[in-house]
Amino acid sequence: MKIGELAHVAQCTVETVRYYEKEGLLPAATRTAGNFRQYGPAHVERLRFIRNCRALDMSHGEIRTLLSLADQPGAGCGAINAVFDQHIAHVDERIQELVQLKAQLSSLRKRCQAEQAVDACGILHGLAAMETEAKHKRHTHLG
Amino acid sequence: MKIGELAHVAQCTVETVRYYEKEGLLPAATRTAGNFRQYGPAHVERLRFIRNCRALDMSHGEIRTLLSLADQPGAGCGAINAVFDQHIAHVDERIQELVQLKAQLSSLRKRCQAEQAVDACGILHGLAAMETEAKHKRHTHLG
DNA sequence: CCACACCCTGAAGCTACTATAGAGTCAATG
DNA sequence: CATTGACTCTATAGTAGCTTCAGGGTGTGG
Ligand SMILES: [Zn+2]
Ligand SMILES: [Zn+2]
Ligand SMILES: [Zn+2]
Ligand SMILES: [Zn+2]
Numbered sequence: 001m002k003i004g005e006l007a008h009v010a011q012c013t014v015e016t017v018r019y020y021e022k023e024g025l026l027p028a029a030t031r032t033a034g035n036f037r038q039y040g041p042a043h044v045e046r047l048r049f050i051r052n053c054r055a056l057d058m059s060h061g062e063i064r065t066l067l068s069l070a071d072q073p074g075a076g077c078g079a080i081n082a083v084f085d086q087h088i089a090h091v092d093e094r095i096q097e098l099v100q101l102k103a104q105l106s107s108l109r110k111r112c113q114a115e116q117a118v119d120a121c122g123i124l125h126g127l128a129a130m131e132t133e134a135k136h137k138r139h140t141h142l143g
Numbered sequence: 144m145k146i147g148e149l150a151h152v153a154q155c156t157v158e159t160v161r162y163y164e165k166e167g168l169l170p171a172a173t174r175t176a177g178n179f180r181q182y183g184p185a186h187v188e189r190l191r192f193i194r195n196c197r198a199l200d201m202s203h204g205e206i207r208t209l210l211s212l213a214d215q216p217g218a219g220c221g222a223i224n225a226v227f228d229q230h231i232a233h234v235d236e237r238i239q240e241l242v243q244l245k246a247q248l249s250s251l252r253k254r255c256q257a258e259q260a261v262d263a264c265g266i267l268h269g270l271a272a273m274e275t276e277a278k279h280k281r282h283t284h285l286g
Numbered sequence: 287c288c289a290c291a292c293c294c295t296g297a298a299g300c301t302a303c304t305a306t307a308g309a310g311t312c313a314a315t316g
Numbered sequence: 317c318a319t320t321g322a323c324t325c326t327a328t329a330g331t332a333g334c335t336t337c338a339g340g341g342t343g344t345g346g
Binding site (some may be wrong): 009010011012045048049051052053054055056057060066070072073074075076077078080081084085087089091094095097098099101102104105106108109112114116117118119120121123124127128130132133134135142143 | 152153154155188191192194195196197199200203209212213215216217218219220221223224227228229231234235236237238241242244245247248249251252255258259260261262263264266267270273275276277280285286
Binding site (some may be wrong): 002004013018034035036037128143 | 291292293294295299
């Protein structure tokens, strides 16, 4: 199959497929006489795997690790489980951050119940009066 | 004050300050004879405002809008409240997404309770068997 | 033979910074 | 007065995960 069909079955764009090849996530395809990429079932499987991981917001690094672990079928799956657990922790951490953020936002929001002049807007005043704090380093790849 | 001091009081780096100037979030400073940027209290206030907004994960677009609205002190603050509400919605939406994601991840995680051979790892099989779905457009700027 | 759908490469754009390199400024010290 | 060291300047490239574009080539139906 050609790249368009592969992209279609994996629900992504041809540009994404080419990008994954360049990044080394997807092995390079063989080429036809006209220099078109030619894919088989193994590519479909791998690309679908990658897209599924991406749908779970895993990073390319995490996916790369999973793929290379999966390519050693004899080994134990402990490392796989570990990567997975770490990623769950990433999601968890980001949820915590966002919940905190939402609380902060909601409390600010209460400061302006009815529309008024900009000068008097409690939200604006609240934003100006906030304690400016140093950016804390992000431990996860989830923005 | 010079850029280093400004960065210090606003808890960010000098590179970030210069970046904000280039992006038009922070107005250009006057320069000393030696071409150093020279800042006053208005810059401090504005930069702190920007950093506080960023601490709430607002996008530069949102901040730009807030700043330009704040620069019309006579007008009503309805538009400000609206931007704010939209951003709260962004956070909310992302939280929902991540909570769903976590549920999916947890259910996958259950498929491999004890370490075993990679071939048999339920997580790997689960990832391969997932319904590959088209990427849904993100309505928020929160990754 | 031509239109049209598909494919190719390489480079730039997106967000919000961060990190260099290489050079200039300035206050304090010897 | 010369030098050191902390600070500043510009310009450029890198980060993640793509998307978009420009400028071509390939292949099929009429
Ligand atoms: Zn992760
Ligand atoms: Zn208001
Ligand atoms: Zn927002
Ligand atoms: Zn396992």
